[in-house]
Amino acid sequence: MSTVKIPIGPQHPALKEPVNFTVxxxxxxxxxxxxxxxxxxxxIEKAAELxxxxxxxxxxERVCGICSHSHTTTFVQGVEELLDEEVPRRGLYIRTxxxxxxxxxxxxxxxxxxxxxxxxxxxxxxxxxxxxxVMDFLEMISGNRVNYAMNTIGGVRRDISKENIPKIKKGxxxxxxxxxxxxxxxxxxxxxxxxxxxxxxxxxxxxxxxGAVGPTLRASGINMDCRKDDPNAAYDEVPFDVVTxxxxxxxxxxAVRILEMVQSCNMIQWLLDHLPKDEIRLKLKRxxxxxxxxxxxxxxxxxxxxxxKSNGSDKPERVKIRTPTLANWPSVEYxxxxxxxxxxxxxxxxxxxxxSCTDRITFVNTEKEKTWTMDLESLRRYxxxxxxxxxx
Amino acid sequence: xPIPGAMEPELLKNLPxxxxxxxxxxxxxPPFERLRGRHILYLKRCVGCGTCAxxxxxxxxxxxxxxxxxxxxxxxxxxxxxxxxxxxxxFCEQCVESCPRDALTMTTEYELATSDRKxxxxxxxxxxx
Amino acid sequence: xxxxxxxxxILYLFPQYSNLITLIQYLLQQQVNLPLDLFKILIFPGxxxxxxxSLFAEWYDRKIYARLQNRVGPFHTGYHGILQPLADIIKLLxxxxxxxxxxxxxxxxxxxxxxLTLSLVMLMFxxxxxxxxxISFEGDLIVLLFLSTIYVLAIxxxxxxxxxxxxxxxxxxxxxxxxxxEIPLVLSTLTPAIIVAYYYxxxxxxxxLLNTVLGIAPITTPTIFxxxxxxxxxQAQQTIGIPFILVAxxxxxxxxxxxxxxxxxxxxxxxxxxxxxxxxxxxxxSGRKLALFRLANDLEYLWAAGLAAALFLGGPWGPGSxxxxxxxxxxxxxxxxxxxxxxxxxxxxxxAIIFLIANLRTLFARFRIDQVVRGSWKYLIPLxxxxxxxxxxxxxxxLFKWQATYNLLIWITLLI
Numbered sequence: 001m002s003t004v005k006i007p008i009g010p011q012h013p014a015l016k017e018p019v020n021f022t023v024x025x026x027x028x029x030x031x032x033x034x035x036x037x038x039x040x041x042x043x044i045e046k047a048a049e050l051x052x053x054x055x056x057x058x059x060x061e062r063v064c065g066i067c068s069h070s071h072t073t074t075f076v077q078g079v080e081e082l083l084d085e086e087v088p089r090r091g092l093y094i095r096t097x098x099x100x101x102x103x104x105x106x107x108x109x110x111x112x113x114x115x116x117x118x119x120x121x122x123x124x125x126x127x128x129x130x131x132x133x134v135m136d137f138l139e140m141i142s143g144n145r146v147n148y149a150m151n152t153i154g155g156v157r158r159d160i161s162k163e164n165i166p167k168i169k170k171g172x173x174x175x176x177x178x179x180x181x182x183x184x185x186x187x188x189x190x191x192x193x194x195x196x197x198x199x200x201x202x203x204x205x206x207x208x209x210x211g212a213v214g215p216t217l218r219a220s221g222i223n224m225d226c227r228k229d230d231p232n233a234a235y236d237e238v239p240f241d242v243v244t245x246x247x248x249x250x251x252x253x254x255a256v257r258i259l260e261m262v263q264s265c266n267m268i269q270w271l272l273d274h275l276p277k278d279e280i281r282l283k284l285k286r287x288x289x290x291x292x293x294x295x296x297x298x299x300x301x302x303x304x305x306x307x308x309k310s311n312g313s314d315k316p317e318r319v320k321i322r323t324p325t326l327a328n329w330p331s332v333e334y335x336x337x338x339x340x341x342x343x344x345x346x347x348x349x350x351x352x353x354x355x356s357c358t359d360r361i362t363f364v365n366t367e368k369e370k371t372w373t374m375d376l377e378s379l380r381r382y383x384x385x386x387x388x389x390x391x392x
Numbered sequence: 393x394p395i396p397g398a399m400e401p402e403l404l405k406n407l408p409x410x411x412x413x414x415x416x417x418x419x420x421x422p423p424f425e426r427l428r429g430r431h432i433l434y435l436k437r438c439v440g441c442g443t444c445a446x447x448x449x450x451x452x453x454x455x456x457x458x459x460x461x462x463x464x465x466x467x468x469x470x471x472x473x474x475x476x477x478x479x480x481x482x483f484c485e486q487c488v489e490s491c492p493r494d495a496l497t498m499t500t501e502y503e504l505a506t507s508d509r510k511x512x513x514x515x516x517x518x519x520x521x
Numbered sequence: 522x523x524x525x526x527x528x529x530x531i532l533y534l535f536p537q538y539s540n541l542i543t544l545i546q547y548l549l550q551q552q553v554n555l556p557l558d559l560f561k562i563l564i565f566p567g568x569x570x571x572x573x574x575s576l577f578a579e580w581y582d583r584k585i586y587a588r589l590q591n592r593v594g595p596f597h598t599g600y601h602g603i604l605q606p607l608a609d610i611i612k613l614l615x616x617x618x619x620x621x622x623x624x625x626x627x628x629x630x631x632x633x634x635x636x637l638t639l640s641l642v643m644l645m646f647x648x649x650x651x652x653x654x655x656i657s658f659e660g661d662l663i664v665l666l667f668l669s670t671i672y673v674l675a676i677x678x679x680x681x682x683x684x685x686x687x688x689x690x691x692x693x694x695x696x697x698x699x700x701x702x703e704i705p706l707v708l709s710t711l712t713p714a715i716i717v718a719y720y721y722x723x724x725x726x727x728x729x730l731l732n733t734v735l736g737i738a739p740i741t742t743p744t745i746f747x748x749x750x751x752x753x754x755x756q757a758q759q760t761i762g763i764p765f766i767l768v769a770x771x772x773x774x775x776x777x778x779x780x781x782x783x784x785x786x787x788x789x790x791x792x793x794x795x796x797x798x799x800x801x802x803x804x805x806x807s808g809r810k811l812a813l814f815r816l817a818n819d820l821e822y823l824w825a826a827g828l829a830a831a832l833f834l835g836g837p838w839g840p841g842s843x844x845x846x847x848x849x850x851x852x853x854x855x856x857x858x859x860x861x862x863x864x865x866x867x868x869x870x871x872x873a874i875i876f877l878i879a880n881l882r883t884l885f886a887r888f889r890i891d892q893v894v895r896g897s898w899k900y901l902i903p904l905x906x907x908x909x910x911x912x913x914x915x916x917x918x919x920l921f922k923w924q925a926t927y928n929l930l931i932w933i934t935l936l937i
Contacts, residue, residue, distance in 0.1 A: 004686055004689070006686045006687070012799065013799060014797060027693070028890065028891070052447075054449075055447065055449040056449075057449075058449035058450075058482055058484050115886070118886045118887060119787055119788070119790065119886050119887025120885070120887070121787075121883075122399060122403070122589070122590050122883050123886075125590040125591065125592060126402075126590065126591070129412050136424075139424050140424050140426075143427050143428045144428060144483070149484045149485065149486075152489075157489065158426070181402075184398075185398050185399060188398040189396065189397075189886070190396045191788055191885045191886040191888065192886050194889070195887070195888075340889060340890075341690060342791070342797055342889040342890065343889070344797065345797055396885060397884050397885070399883075400884060403589040403590075403883055406588070406591045407588050407589055409591060411587075411588070411591055411592050411593045412592060413592050415596075
């Protein structure tokens with residue numbers, strides 16, 4: 001029986017960002033799947049080398065619009081570690097509050113997008129309406145709905161004023177009620193259950209082998225969360241639980257994200273109650289001593305890693321970003337095989353792909369089966385030789 | 393198996409309610425008080441040091457010579473003024489933070505769309521104060 | 522006189538076609554009231570009226586869908602967006618019609634016209650202003666269901682002629698969905714026919730009883746009474762006095778679900794699943810073809826609601842739909858106000874059903890095609906059979922007391 005190759009291509013209504021899945025289909029069943037990324041490469045890592053640390057904060061914020069604060073937090077943490085300074089506690093608390101608010105808005109956006117992928121547009125509109133509450137709080141605190149620019153090397157730039165604190169706490173109560181309603185809805189609505197249960201199954205040992213991170217991993221029952229394993233900012237003081245779920249399918253990921261949102265609401269209320277009266281930032285020097293640092297943080301999508309190498313000047317020598325979506329792509333390839341075409345969009349959406357984050361080029365040499373990456377110098381040399389050979 | 397249609401009570405509750413949409417050009421929400429909008433420069437405090445231009449992440453600020461329309465008596469020692477290109481500006485407020493004399497602030501005016509690229513290069517408004 | 526000469530010349534010239542010519546002569550001698558029929562076909566419950574009502578129905582459906590989701594819906598074109606469906610169709614008519622290489626251009630151009638014509642013809646069977654539609658003959662219920670299957674065939678052919686991987690998948694899914702919903706649709710439309718058949722068979726049974734007992738047959742009934750006619754079913758609801766939705770509610774539910782599967786509304790919009798296979802069978806058509814398909818889809822929506830209203834809710838029947846229509850008033854030439862009031866009642870019922878379908882559209886997520894086929898054969902078909910079974914039991918034990926009333930009336934007349 002011959003198979004048809006369908007390109008869930010760079011342009012498709014199911015994808016919000018360009019990526020290519022070549023899905024081999026036999027009737028309605030998926031036999032094989034291949035992922036190709038790299039459509040959104042913008043050269044951010046090279047651009048980060050040409051700018052000072054202060055300007056880099058705003059560049060790295062724009063790696064992704066939804067998890068922008070995670071990128072700045074990881075970067076700024078790394079630089080503060082290189083400078084060997086301690087940020088005052090109020091600054092850390094405010095940083096954590098904005099991190100948790102960002103987790104709320106990112107997961108709520110994901111819930112709406114997942115509803116849209118299974119054809120449930122009503123869920124999309126309702127969740128995005130409730131998300132406006134969180135966006136209003138973010139604008140109240142930081143002045144902007146996305147790309148908040150709250151972090152700076154040495155702390156945060158704005159304070160939360162006294163009038164805003166009760167408003168945010170009341171808003172979290174309202175939000176928690178809505179979240180309980182969505183959880184009840186997803187458990188009780190059979191059309192949603194039929195589309196999410198038993199689909200995109202990722203057994204725990206394969207999840208560990210393929211390197212899945214974030215809610216994808218936690219829905220397979222493995223308890224791994226950077227906020228507990230390697231706490232940064234104020235996470236060692238805030239009480240919270242790591243949410244795992246036993247079924248390794250898409251429904252597990254939905255449940256994990258909703259319950260994580262409930263945990264975030266509780267965390268924000270605790271943090272607002274216990275804000276220490278302190279400074280919010282330290283004025284630090286611009287030149288960073290030599291060294292290299294690896295800083296980790298749990299972004300809404302998983303574990304985010306920044307590697308920063310400095311050479312003593314005020315510009316970094318090398319910044320490398322490993323985003324959680326990049327770590328989750330091999331799991332998607334595994335999950336797509338054996339399903340139906342109708343399950344492809346929701347499976348891809350269940351890892352919460354953020355293609356703006358995945359911005360690296362990987363070369364795969366299929367003859368010798370070797371994988372390597374090039375930095376810019378060798379890429380440039382390769383490009384010059386290639387064009388010389390083929391005639392410009 | 394639970395009965396389908398779990399969302400029905402919520403839907404029927406929303407039918408007579410006013411829709412959540414805001415008809416933007418005809419009705420507008422008031423902006424929050426610390427929204428980052430257009431810049432304002434306090435001429436009496438500016439010394440023309442150029443730190444804002446050095447720290448701007450997208451190189452949107454350019455130091456220009458003192459323009460002829462501005463009063464001569466307020467001219468600072470360096471004789472230069474910042475000019476913000478609102479097309480390149482990220483509205484990140486780094487310039488406000490880096491200014492050693494607190495001469496730059498941002499207002500809450502956010503409706504800055506125009507169809508003329510030249511009009512984006514905005515010599516920062518002055519406040520004699 | 523000249524007409525007879527004309528036919529004589531024709532018959533002389535073509536003697537071998539004499540049978541055909543006599544047939545044509547017979548047809549032309551039928552009573553054709555040309556202006557009134559043209560008015561009926563083109564304007565009043567014909568093309569213009571039905572198109573306007575279907576565009577209005579699409580606006581109504583979109584507004585309900587939006588309001589249930591706490592948003593606004595179409596707003597700016599016309600008063601509260603009422604011209605929006607018309608604006609969509611006009612915009613599509615003005616766009617470029619791209620036919621990709623490898624597709625069969627002529628067949629692809631023919632299928633939208635085919636679909637549009639079919640939906641207009643199907644709409645002429647629906648009773649709008651009186652209990653019979655423009656086209657009405659005995660057995661037209663079966664013909665109508667057959668035509669609706671051919672409409673889906675137009676959809677399948679469109680996906681087949683545009684040779685594209687997404688369209689192939691959409692076509693296969695449309696075919697599978699046809700297998701799934703066809704049987705429940707037919708079964709649930711046959712249920713009102715069964716009720717009418719029983720009602721009109723009661724006098725016949727009583728007649729037979731009296732014949733054997735008393736030797737006389739006092740009741741006259743029409744000897745041939747066709748049940749599978751929409752006009753008769755609609756009329757029967759008026760005569761009996763109950764809309765059939767109260768008698769057979771399960772069949773009504775099955776009919777609504779099957780119609781949603783035919784119209785490809787969520788949860789059954791699998792052949793044109795927007796997030797999975799770009800647009801399914803509609804991927805490669807653009808411009809005028811897409812405009813005609815959209816119009817055909819709207820007309821089909823109105824047809825589905827109209828059929829449910831006619832079969833289960835009584836069509837144009839309500840208080841006041843008889844004014845000006847009794848025999849005396851007709852002879853006196855009074856204005857048939859009953860027709861206008863009947864149309865208003867029909868529109869009210871159609872919009873109630875459209876509200877129901879729009880509500881169901883908002884409520885569910887999309888199914889997968891194997892779940893639709895499995896669910897339909899496991900649940901919908903047994904439900905349709907269940908209702909017929911219940912009805913048979915009801916009629917056997919005569920729960921509606923039709924037979925008993927008849928018997929009582931006969932004995933009273935005989936005693937008197």
